[in-house]
Amino acid sequence: MxxxxxxxxxxxxxxxxxxxxxxxxxxxxxxxxxxxxxxxxxxxxxxxxxxxxxNFLSPYDIIVTPTGRGLPLSQYLILQLETIPGVKMVIPFYSFPALIRTPNGYEGATVFAVNINQLKIAAPAISLSSGYFPGAEVSYEASIGYQLGNPQGGYSPIRPNQVIQTIIFYNGNNFSKTFLVTGVLNEYGSFLGVDIDKSIIVPLSFGQSISSSYSGAIIIVNSLGEVNEVANEIKQKFGNSLDIVVAEEFIQLxxxxxxxxxxxxxxxxxxxxxxxxxxxxxxxxxxxxxxxxxxxxxxxxxxxxxxxxxxxxxxxxxxxxxxxxxxxxxxxxxxxxxxxxxxxxxxxxxxxxxxxxxxxxxxxxxxxxxxxxxxxxxxxxxxxxxxxxxxxxxxxxx
Structure with a gap:
């Protein structure tokens, strides 16, 4: 057969x-x-x-955050990082937990203070669904995350030129701050445990008015071949003061x-x-x-x-x-x-x-x-x- x-x-x-x-x-x-x-x-x-x-990291990036055991991440330390061979740019930032007032009460948010022009270099994929990013030195302007701008529950969306009221927490204290919304981010979800859609992006000058110690910094390296060398140099010089995350290793992990x-x-x-x-x-x-x-x-x-x-x-x-x-x-x-x-x-x-x-x-x-x-x-x-x-x-x- x-x-x-x-x-x-x-x-x-x-x-x-x-x-x-x-x-x-x-x-x-x-x-x-x-x-x-x-x-x-x-x-x-x-x-x-x-x-x-x-969208937020490239293989050329190294993220450093203070350990709390050594030196604070001050402007002096930022300048020291910039002198390391192979470093193209150091972008310091602040991160503060906050509450934003909504028609449904206060909701959790995160305030990021960063140099806006440098942010566009570090994360070129980040963009706005409406409006524009705040001016570099205008500390009362802010761009807000997608969910903050488009709240659920039938509430009216927040659009550019509207005012938002926040409560910002720092070092055991809290204070109220009013921002003028200049733009609303596109929808991104979360990144490294932080909900980008519930973030408030403000100029670096706002963070500097609160503290002289940064929450962290993004280090951009000249070439991919120099990333590990720069990371090792940072560990040798500032290993006690800084936690180091190499973007390429993180992505691979x-x-x-x-x-x-x-x-x-x-x-x-x-x-x-x-x-x-x-x-x-x-x-x-x-x-x-x-x-x-x-x-x-x-x-x-x-x-x-x-x-x-x-x-x-x-x-x-x-x-x-x-x-x-x-x-x-x-x-x-x-x-x-x-x-x-x-x-x-x-x-x-x-x-x-x-x-x-x-x-x-x-x-x-x-x-x-x-x-x-x-x-x-x-x-x-x-x-x-x-x-x-x-x-x-x-x-x-x-």
Whole structure:
């Protein structure tokens, strides 16, 4: 018999036992659906997170923050950092926790004081949905995050030229401050634990009027090859005073962590293939028993042991292939659904961002082949038993 004859015979056999075939195929579906949904979701989240980080950091950036154990991050220390060979620019900033008054009461926010022109260099992707950034020396002007400008609950949006009232906290004290809104940022989500959409960006001069010690600084290095050298130099000179985060290493760490998570979840999901393996094995054993007389007739008509073995293996592979195809499709749809924000399964720091699952054709092909081959392997025992049946005894079987 040709392989097409075996496939045709297998399809006819499955039609005769529709209920059992459908239940077996559903068991096979679980494995590919689980693996594909997990893999495509993690790849999608990984791509979104790395892209989000890249909006605010480049591989040339080093972020330093005071440890609190040594020297404060003062202007003197900023000048010292600027003298390190390979440093192109040092961008100091302030970060203050704050409350902003809204029609619904006070809401949490973060005030960032930074040189606006330098901010555009450090984070060229940051932009406004309306208005303009505050002037460099106008300490009462501010650009606000997307959620602050577009509050939920049916309240009127805050637009440029409107005034906002805030309470700013610093060093155990708090004080009120009124800002004139000059612009509203586009939607970005969170970055390094800070919700950009609930931020208030003001000129550096505002922060300098509160404290002489900066909250941190972004160091831009001349070339990628000098990043590690500059980072090591900072550690040697100011390691006791400054915590150092190299952007490239941070991005790589996030990527490696997500890849490890993907591997762990996929490995855990792979246990679902046990369901399909047991289902196919059970179905084929039952099928062999039910078709014992049919096997005897086929052997009497000239079927060899190998033909009988092949017949059952092809039948298992057809179920495995159909189940795998359905599983791939179902897993793709599930991943698409679960990455939608309103399902609440996204990471909190990705709120407001569009996350789309990423499907790897190579990975999907491997899952298809593996799942189909697993069905064939699961059927080997029953198929071998069928091929070893004595034709005379099989014909007399009732």
């Amino acid at each position: 040709k392989i097409l004859d075996f496939i045709s015979y297998a399809l006819n056999s499955l039609k005769e036992r529709k209920v059992r075939a459908i239940l077996t195929i559903l068991g096979i579906v679980v494995g590919p659906a689980t693996i594909i949904s997990i893999n495509s979701m993690v790849l999608g989240y990984s791509h979104t997170i790395i892209s989000q980080i890249s 996030i990527d490696n962590t997500l890849q490890s998570l993907n591997g762990l979840l996929v490995s855990a999901g792979a246990t679902s293939f046990i369901v399909s393996f047991m289902g196919v094995t059970t179905t084929m054993f039952t099928t062999v028993v039910e078709r014992t007389k049919e096997i005897g007739i086929l052997r009497a008509l000239g079927f060899t042991k190998f033909d009988v073995l092949t017949m059952f293996l092809v039948e298992a592979s057809v179920m495995g292939f159909i189940g795998s195809i359905i599983g791939l499709a179902l897993g793709s749809v599930v991943a698409l659904i679960l990455t939608q924000e309103h399902f609440g399964l996204g990471f909190s720091f990705l709120k407001g961002l569009s996350v789309s699952p990423i499907y790897s054709p190579t990975f999907m092909l491997l899952v298809l082949i593996f799942s189909t081959m697993l069905s064939v392997i699961a059927a080997l025992g029953p198929a071998y038993n069928a091929s070893r049946l004595d034709p005379n005894k099989a014909l007399r079987y009732e």
